[in-house]
Amino acid sequence: MQDSLYIRHQESQGSWPDPLDEVGILDKIGTRALPASSLSAASACAFVITFLFLQLGKVHSLFMLSRATGLGLGITSAALAWTIVVQCSRRPGCFWPRSWALLLAVLTIAFVPLLFAFPTETWISALIMAGVAAVLVLLFRLIKLRPDNGLVSRIAPLTLVVVLPLVLLAAGWMRHAMVASKTLRVDQMIDQLSRWDADVNRVTSRDWSAADWDNASRAVDQLNQIQLDGHLDLSLWREASALGKDGDLATAAGKLLDTTVAGLTKDRVPRVSRLSVPAAYYDVQSKPKRWKKSAVFPKASETVGQYFQEMGRIFSELDVQDSFPESGGLTELKKRYLEKRARLTEELRSQMGSWTDHWAVLRVPECDHLVGQCDMPLGRFLRTPSPIRREPAADLQGLLSISYETARNLGKLSGCRRLLPYQEPKEGTLHEFYRIDCYSYSPRPKDLGADLRVEMRLVYDSPVAVGFKSSDMPEEVYFLFPLPEGMDEDEFKKQIMSDFAETISEATGLETDAGNRGNSQVNGFKLRGVAVRPRFVPWLEGRKGLEVRAQREK
Amino acid sequence: MRDWEGEFPSLPAPPPGEAPFRRAIPVGPSTEPIPAADGSSATPQGRESGPEPEPEAAPRPPEPPEDARPGAERTGPAASTDLRSETTPPSGELYSESFLEAEAEDDPFDLPGTEKLGIVGGKGVGKSFLFQALVYRTYSKAQAGAVGLYLDKTRLFYALQRKDKAQSLSLTEFGKKYRFWERLPQTKLTTQQWYRLRLSYGTGIWGKRPAAMDIEFFDGAGENFFEASRKQAGVRQLWREGYLDARVMVFCLPLWAAFPGKMTPEDWQAREDLIGGFESVLRNYEDLRVEGKRTQPVRSILAFTMADDPRNALVKLYDKWIVPYMDSPAQYLSRLQSESGVARYLANARRVSEALHRELLATRDPRVSSIRQKLDFGGGLPWLILLSAIEGKRLDQIEQKYQDPKERIGLPEPVPVHVELPLLVALCERHNALM
Numbered sequence: 001m002q003d004s005l006y007i008r009h010q011e012s013q014g015s016w017p018d019p020l021d022e023v024g025i026l027d028k029i030g031t032r033a034l035p036a037s038s039l040s041a042a043s044a045c046a047f048v049i050t051f052l053f054l055q056l057g058k059v060h061s062l063f064m065l066s067r068a069t070g071l072g073l074g075i076t077s078a079a080l081a082w083t084i085v086v087q088c089s090r091r092p093g094c095f096w097p098r099s100w101a102l103l104l105a106v107l108t109i110a111f112v113p114l115l116f117a118f119p120t121e122t123w124i125s126a127l128i129m130a131g132v133a134a135v136l137v138l139l140f141r142l143i144k145l146r147p148d149n150g151l152v153s154r155i156a157p158l159t160l161v162v163v164l165p166l167v168l169l170a171a172g173w174m175r176h177a178m179v180a181s182k183t184l185r186v187d188q189m190i191d192q193l194s195r196w197d198a199d200v201n202r203v204t205s206r207d208w209s210a211a212d213w214d215n216a217s218r219a220v221d222q223l224n225q226i227q228l229d230g231h232l233d234l235s236l237w238r239e240a241s242a243l244g245k246d247g248d249l250a251t252a253a254g255k256l257l258d259t260t261v262a263g264l265t266k267d268r269v270p271r272v273s274r275l276s277v278p279a280a281y282y283d284v285q286s287k288p289k290r291w292k293k294s295a296v297f298p299k300a301s302e303t304v305g306q307y308f309q310e311m312g313r314i315f316s317e318l319d320v321q322d323s324f325p326e327s328g329g330l331t332e333l334k335k336r337y338l339e340k341r342a343r344l345t346e347e348l349r350s351q352m353g354s355w356t357d358h359w360a361v362l363r364v365p366e367c368d369h370l371v372g373q374c375d376m377p378l379g380r381f382l383r384t385p386s387p388i389r390r391e392p393a394a395d396l397q398g399l400l401s402i403s404y405e406t407a408r409n410l411g412k413l414s415g416c417r418r419l420l421p422y423q424e425p426k427e428g429t430l431h432e433f434y435r436i437d438c439y440s441y442s443p444r445p446k447d448l449g450a451d452l453r454v455e456m457r458l459v460y461d462s463p464v465a466v467g468f469k470s471s472d473m474p475e476e477v478y479f480l481f482p483l484p485e486g487m488d489e490d491e492f493k494k495q496i497m498s499d500f501a502e503t504i505s506e507a508t509g510l511e512t513d514a515g516n517r518g519n520s521q522v523n524g525f526k527l528r529g530v531a532v533r534p535r536f537v538p539w540l541e542g543r544k545g546l547e548v549r550a551q552r553e554k
Numbered sequence: 555m556r557d558w559e560g561e562f563p564s565l566p567a568p569p570p571g572e573a574p575f576r577r578a579i580p581v582g583p584s585t586e587p588i589p590a591a592d593g594s595s596a597t598p599q600g601r602e603s604g605p606e607p608e609p610e611a612a613p614r615p616p617e618p619p620e621d622a623r624p625g626a627e628r629t630g631p632a633a634s635t636d637l638r639s640e641t642t643p644p645s646g647e648l649y650s651e652s653f654l655e656a657e658a659e660d661d662p663f664d665l666p667g668t669e670k671l672g673i674v675g676g677k678g679v680g681k682s683f684l685f686q687a688l689v690y691r692t693y694s695k696a697q698a699g700a701v702g703l704y705l706d707k708t709r710l711f712y713a714l715q716r717k718d719k720a721q722s723l724s725l726t727e728f729g730k731k732y733r734f735w736e737r738l739p740q741t742k743l744t745t746q747q748w749y750r751l752r753l754s755y756g757t758g759i760w761g762k763r764p765a766a767m768d769i770e771f772f773d774g775a776g777e778n779f780f781e782a783s784r785k786q787a788g789v790r791q792l793w794r795e796g797y798l799d800a801r802v803m804v805f806c807l808p809l810w811a812a813f814p815g816k817m818t819p820e821d822w823q824a825r826e827d828l829i830g831g832f833e834s835v836l837r838n839y840e841d842l843r844v845e846g847k848r849t850q851p852v853r854s855i856l857a858f859t860m861a862d863d864p865r866n867a868l869v870k871l872y873d874k875w876i877v878p879y880m881d882s883p884a885q886y887l888s889r890l891q892s893e894s895g896v897a898r899y900l901a902n903a904r905r906v907s908e909a910l911h912r913e914l915l916a917t918r919d920p921r922v923s924s925i926r927q928k929l930d931f932g933g934g935l936p937w938l939i940l941l942s943a944i945e946g947k948r949l950d951q952i953e954q955k956y957q958d959p960k961e962r963i964g965l966p967e968p969v970p971v972h973v974e975l976p977l978l979v980a981l982c983e984r985h986n987a988l989m
Contacts, residue, residue, distance in 0.1 A: 006814070006817065007814075007918050007919070008814055008815055008816065008867055009813040009815065009916075009917055009918075010916075011813075011868050011869060011871070011913070012912065013871070013909045013913065014870075015870070015874075016870055016873075016874040016875055016906065017874060017875070017902040017905050018874055018878055018902070019875065019878070019886060019899050019972075020886065020889055020895060020898055020902070021902050022898075023898055023902065023905075027901050030897065030901075031894060031897040032893075032894050033893040033894055033897060034703070034893045034988050035988050036988065036989050037893055038897075085759060089757060089758050089759045090765075091757060091986060092704040092705075092755035092756065092757060092761075092985060092987055093704060093987060094703065094761070095761050098759060098760060099760075140989075141989045144982075144986050145986070145988055146937075146979060146983070146988075147700075147900050147903070147904075147937075147978050147979055147988060148903075148907060148937035150904060152897070152904075152988060153897060153900070
């Protein structure tokens with residue numbers, strides 16, 4: 001009885017735990033391991049989840065960090081990861097949290113060079129973001145927690161629940177911003193391609209026969225504004241493919257491709273052969289007779305050269321080198337490009353056969369890939385059909401066999417100038433001359449224009465008292481090769497004459513006869529009744545030209 | 555049921571609805587002294603037993619024997635015995651040479667950077683048993699409970715004064731009395747000693763770099779040190795050295811004193827002494843911080859010792875939190891070898907602590923219910939730990955059956971329950987080990 005009066009404590013708790021009792025739901029996950037391990041596991045989870053979040057789905061390829069952002073995030077996360085490694089290495093504990101911290105630190109620092117090694121790969125950006133998420137979760141290992149703190153069993157799941165959504169939210173927001181930005185970029189590119197197509201079409205539809213070469217030059221200058229390199233690259237195609245707009249992009253690019261190829265066809269391109277006045281000509285009407293220079297030709301030839309160069313560049317820039325199977329639009333465009341390339345090659349090869357205008361084709365970038373050549377050696381040029389009855393210049397016999405009547409009836413000769421008959425004293429007698437002068441050009445080294453390479457004349461000569469008969473044959477075929485500036489005369493003559501003789505010999509199958517012991521054709525040669533003799537004569541502006549005259553032996 | 559329980563006479567079953575019958579272990583001056591084996595007097599009731607020596611004017615740690623001082627050529631039983639004959643009872647705790655490990659430390663005891671773990675409490679609360687049990691628990695990594703995941707091995711050093719060189723102690727010899735169920739003599743002014751427990755573990759990136767943390771413990775006399783006025787110069791200095799910079803403080807109070815159950819009038823008187831002693835200790839510690847101008851937060855742990863004592867009212871708690879562990883230590887220690895085991899154990903320890911906070915608030919004794927606030931030294935409310943350093947019931951049985959301590963060799967050793975938790979706190983305070 002006495003005992004009942006004492007103030008005994010009444011146990012108020014109904015239930016007490018066993019030391020290893022099951023814990024509540026909130027603590028269940030966190031008590032699978034100690035915080036160091038569970039935070040490491042949460043960090044690994046954050047890494048995997050963030051990476052998958054950014055890599056799965058059709059628009060995953062749009063998540064690409066800029067170099068500056070990637071570098072900043074990569075270095076920051078690596079620095080934090082190494083801080084964790086250093087701080088936690090001073091503690092006792094298990095192996096797994098140490099190894100994960102070290103692995104994460106190594107990975108985050110390895111992602112930085114990878115960003116530069118694979119700048120267009122989206123998985124690098126995803127890895128960097130995954131590293132950031134993992135490091136942020138693991139950063140909670142630096143918080144000081146004592147065993148009696150309730151967070152011990154909850155910090156890992158709580159961190160994962162709080163940090164991961166924040167990181168995913170940030171990554172999602174970044175991706176959303178990137179999608180919007182990429183969509184805008186693709187749409188703008190499609191619009192741009194359409195505008196460029198219109199620009200090209202406007203330039204290529206121009207009537208080049210009009211003499212206004214200043215306007216023509218300004219029009220061609222606009223082509224320079226069309227820059228596909230750096231715009232129509234693989235990253236854009238990937239973005240367009242991810243957004244489902246690669247078909248639209250391919251259609252717009254295809255139209256530009258068609259217009260570009262069409263603009264390089266013979267009918268649409270500007271040509272110097274249409275000019276009524278050649279680059280330089282010998283004016284027999286002036287007194288005294290002299291060489292004159294065309295005021296229009298430099299600008300016109302530069303415009304033509306620029307046209308070919310720009311159109312060729314646009315065509316080559318439409319060739320997207322890389323491909324990926326996911327984009328049907330790009331695959332279709334590449335197929336179309338190959339078809340157009342074959343057509344263009346055929347077209348440009350045809351234009352390379354032009355005696356007067358072939359030089360412009362040489363202005364096309366990568367002409368060696370397109371037409372197989374980027375120069376026109378003299379030998380090949382002399383075998384090119386001339387405007388006069390398609391006779392190659394090397395076929396002297398053929399040219400010297402064109403009757404006066406035939407010559408008069410040849411009609412309009414592109415790149416040639418038909419002189420009205422004129423009279424001139426010759427060997428004490430007044431003679432009447434009739435000439436067809438044809439001009440060929442080569443690309444001018446210092447700009448996009450052209451220089452006269454050779455002037456070829458078919459000369460008919462008859463005493464005034466006798467007059468021309470229909471059956472009269474040409475007195476001579478006259479060639480003038482302007483001496484390039486800075487070139488040695490003898491060297492130039494030797495090169496021209498040897499190429500000339502060799503080409504003629506190959507074209508006719510006959511041996512040339514130089515009439516000297518070594519059969520050196522430098523000073524001329526004979527070929528089945530035709531004597532070919534060179535000599536330097538004054539040309540334009542104090543320069544010289546190598547005159548090569550092929551005459552029938554009398 | 556433990557396999558060795560059959561060796562002891564069965565105890566009568568407790569009445570229904572009451573705590574299992576446990577013999578009261580009264581503590582206090584009223585207990586009758588019984589002769590000790592060596593002829594000195596000792597009180598059998600208290601687990602820290604033995605009469606206090608005559609109070610001294612200024613309680614100070616004893617001067618170490620000549621051969622135990624730094625530079626002494628040898629230490630030996632004879633020298634220690636000589637010292638004891640003058641200043642300490644023969645059952646004192648000065649260690650003979652055979653207790654010391656061959657490898658002596660050259661370091662002074664007072665090393666900078668040592669983590670201090672203050673275990674304080676009034677007279678007869680079980681501080682020395684707690685420290686013995688704590689050291690015993692760390693003998694083996696496999697049986698170190700909640701700290702087993704971290705520890706590789708432990709070493710123990712001692713010194714009579716901080717300025718002395720640290721003497722390396724054999725853990726086996728140090729825990730001999732504990733392992734053989736011998737009551738520890740109450741710590742006297744003359745037997746106060748400094749201990750340093752060195753916990754070795756692996757650190758570094760791969761966890762292979764050996765590292766260690768030293769934990770200091772001052773085994774002071776309860777009545778004449780912890781409860782005595784700190785105005786005495788020697789006591790003040792000792793408090794300062796022992797506890798001023800400790801970041802973890804363990805305040806010991808028997809569970810039954812906080813939550814009294816069915817007790818005799820003598821037990822109530824003993825409780826009054828314990829509560830009063832506890833308040834003296836708290837006051838001394840608070841004064842120490844004020845004088846030392848220390849404002850840094852201190853993690854405080856309120857260790858409810860003697861959790862197996864039948865006088866405590868928390869019978870259900872004892873049945874759930876102490877008994878299963880005590881009955882099947884191997885099962886628990888095995889599960890505490892895994893991270894999940896330790897994590898779950900800590901979660902439940904926190905649940906117990908939270909519930910004990912509620913129990914404290916529910917007590918009618920304001921001196922008890924206010925303890926939790928008094929123990930907040932800037933580090934938050936104390937962690938309330940329930941522990942048992944040695945099973946009192948078993949101790950009584952063994953003492954009755956095997957009166958000669960030599961007969962106790964080979965008996966199952968005591969099972970300290972939950973005693974390693976303060977070590978884990980110190981490890982976390984120093985190294986944030988859990989993270």
